[in-house]
Amino acid sequence: MTSNITPQQIDSLTIEKILQQAISLHHAGQLQEAGELYLSILHSQPDHAEANYHMGILAAATQQFAAALPYFMKALEADPAHGPYWLSYIDALIQERIDAKQAKNYARADEIRKELKAQGIVLEDSKD
Helix, strand or coil: CCCCCCHHHHHHHHHHHHHHHHHHHHHCCCHHHHHHHHHHHHHHCCCCHHHHHHHHHHHHHCCCHHHHHHHHHHHHHHCCCCHHHHHHHHHHHHHHHHHHHHCCCHHHHHHHHHHHHHCCCCCCCCCC
């Protein structure tokens, strides 16, 4: 009996198994191990939307919002209609802006505000 599965399909199946293992590790709090698996996927498929998204989630969970942004952008480039990618990207931008303001990096905070405005999101600063 012969199989009709192509080498590309085998690669896709393998990557999907690695992704599921990484997500399980991530949910179990084994962040370093999960990150290594996400990165192994991205090494072979740099535009893999889910691996980029989860790598961004991992970075954001460790308060590394600036590091999360390129991963969210890659996920969005691969699948711009996927709502959770947008929500995570926008949340990371807002969090990075808060960090920039706290560090008195007002130029970066203004850049982020302009980027958000280009996406139709208006942030208003308060005096608190």
